[in-house]
Structure formats: structure tokens, C-alpha cells
Amino acid sequence: MDSVRAAGTVYRELLSLFEGLDATSDIVQVVEGISPDGAACPLYISVGSGGSRQTFWRFTPDDEPESWFDEEGRRLGEAAFAQPRPGSRLSSPFGPRRYYGRLSGSGFHDGIDYESKVGEPIFAAADGVIEHQGGYFEYGLTTKVRHAAQQVTLYAHMSRFAKGIAVGATVRKGELIGYVGMTGRSTGAHLHFSTIINGKFVDPAPYLSNNGNRYLSSPSLVTFRKWQQDILAAVKNARDQQRRPPIDDFDWTKRI
Numbered sequence: 001m002d003s004v005r006a007a008g009t010v011y012r013e014l015l016s017l018f019e020g021l022d023a024t025s026d027i028v029q030v031v032e033g034i035s036p037d038g039a040a041c042p043l044y045i046s047v048g049s050g051g052s053r054q055t056f057w058r059f060t061p062d063d064e065p066e067s068w069f070d071e072e073g074r075r076l077g078e079a080a081f082a083q084p085r086p087g088s089r090l091s092s093p094f095g096p097r098r099y100y101g102r103l104s105g106s107g108f109h110d111g112i113d114y115e116s117k118v119g120e121p122i123f124a125a126a127d128g129v130i131e132h133q134g135g136y137f138e139y140g141l142t143t144k145v146r147h148a149a150q151q152v153t154l155y156a157h158m159s160r161f162a163k164g165i166a167v168g169a170t171v172r173k174g175e176l177i178g179y180v181g182m183t184g185r186s187t188g189a190h191l192h193f194s195t196i197i198n199g200k201f202v203d204p205a206p207y208l209s210n211n212g213n214r215y216l217s218s219p220s221l222v223t224f225r226k227w228q229q230d231i232l233a234a235v236k237n238a239r240d241q242q243r244r245p246p247i248d249d250f251d252w253t254k255r256i
């Protein structure tokens with residue numbers, strides 16, 4: 001039941017993206033696959049006809065959460081990540097550390113900082129599984145959430161964790177995971193938020209922005225193209241199987 005409901009959510013999400021789309025366009029084709037747990041899941045959906053036909057793909061890149069993408073690999077709808085501290089001011093960006101506008105010459109800031117007060121809530125940036133919860137080097141009390149094979153977010157300097165959240169727990173985008181603190185090596189209360197892709201710290205900013213035209217990263221785009229081709233080939237193959245005329249059991253010409 002859960003997976004059926006999940007598939008329903010996925011379609012609702014897509015339909016919400018179509019709000020404002022030409023009312024005369026019809027959904028002409030929905031192609032579903034079967035996920036490893038046996039549930040039906042959408043692979044792509046085509047809308048409209050002729051030159052105005054658009055196809056949208058459900059795809060899980062290695063380096064960002066699953067979503068709908070257009071034919072060119074642009075993410076539809078919301079940003080990949082929800083703000084972990086909505087409403088908080090960014091106090092320090094990703095990159096070489098700067099003080100009073102000058103490079104400090106010491107250290108690289110491997111995430112972004114949100115100015116916050118102790119006890120303010122911290123939310124999961126995307127759906128995922130809690131991979132670490134506890135002390136973590138200079139980050140102090142830290143939660144790590146795995147979202148995709150090669151994608152992890154990290155929330156540092158926390159004061160405490162949310163009730164009922166433990167290692168192995170599944171969390172939803174926007175779910176409360178803990179509270180701001182100043183544990184570890186921290187000069188004051190703030191949330192330090194990092195994005196780790198393929199084991200490397202990368203700037204979380206692009207993942208938090210929904211400027212609408214964000215393409216998949218180059219490696220993911222390559223996987224996306226291959227995946228599109230594989231699915232189209234599988235669909236064509238399935239159609240050919242259906243069209244093949246029934247095989248005659250007898251060759252009558254030889255009986256005459």
C-alpha cells in the first residue's frame with residue numbers, strides 16, 4: 001500500500017507542475033516500470049501532440065534527489081533541497097574563509113552557515129535515511145542524511161536531536177531532525193550545512209535554488225541520456241512483442 005500511495009504522490013507532484021498548462025493538451029502516454037520492491041513507478045509521461053508534445057522523465061541521479069526532469073535534463077518544480085533553516089540569514093558561504101572581506105588564509109569552509117539561535121529547529125533538506133547521529137569531529141553534534149547513492153547532507157553544531165529520529169530512520173523533505181546549538185568548534189550558535197557528493201564537499205547553494213533552469217550535472221546528464229535510451233528501447237521492444245502475429249503451429253503448405 002505504501003508504494004502505491006508513493007506512486008500516487010509522484011503523479012500528484014507532476015500534475016501540480018502542469019497547473020497553468022494549456023487545458024487542451026492531453027496526457028497521451030504514461031509509461032510505468034516496476035521498482036525493485038515490486039511497486040509500479042512512473043518512468044516518463046508525454047503530454048500534448050505533434051510539435052507541442054513534451055516528455056517528462058522520472059529520474060534518480062546519483063548526486064541529487066529523485067525528481068521529474070524535462071527532455072534536456074532540467075529539474076522541474078522545486079529546488080532539489082528545501083532550506084534546512086527557513087528564514088535564517090546566510091552568515092558564511094561555501095569556499096575559502098574570508099574575514100572582513102579578506103581571505104583569512106586559513107581553512108576552507110566546507111558548507112554554508114545559517115545565523116540562528118540555540119534551540120531553533122533544523123529540517124531535512126530532502127527525503128533520505130539518517131546515516132549518522134552523534135558527535136562528529138569539530139562539527140560537534142551532527143546528523144548526516146543519505147539521499148541518493150552518492151549524496152549526503154550534513155547538519156552540524158546541533159544542541160540536540162529530534163525525538164524518534166535515529167540512525168536508519170527514514171526522513172522526509174522538511175521533517176524536523178534536530179535543533180540549532182553551538183557544539184564542536186563553533187564560534188556561536190548557527191547551523192552549519194554541508195552537501196557531500198561522491199565523497200566530496202560541494203557548494204550547497206545550487207541545490208537550494210530553484211531558478212528553474214538548473215540542468216543535471218555533467219556525469220548525471222550522461223547517465224540520464226543513457227537511461228532515456230534504455231527505456232525507449234525497452235518500450236519499443238515490448239510494443240514489437242505485442243504486435244507480432246501469432247505463430248502458426250502448422251505449416252499447411254507442406255501438407256498439401
Ligand SMILES: [Zn+2]
Nearest residue numbers: 111112113192
Ligand atoms: Zn560552517
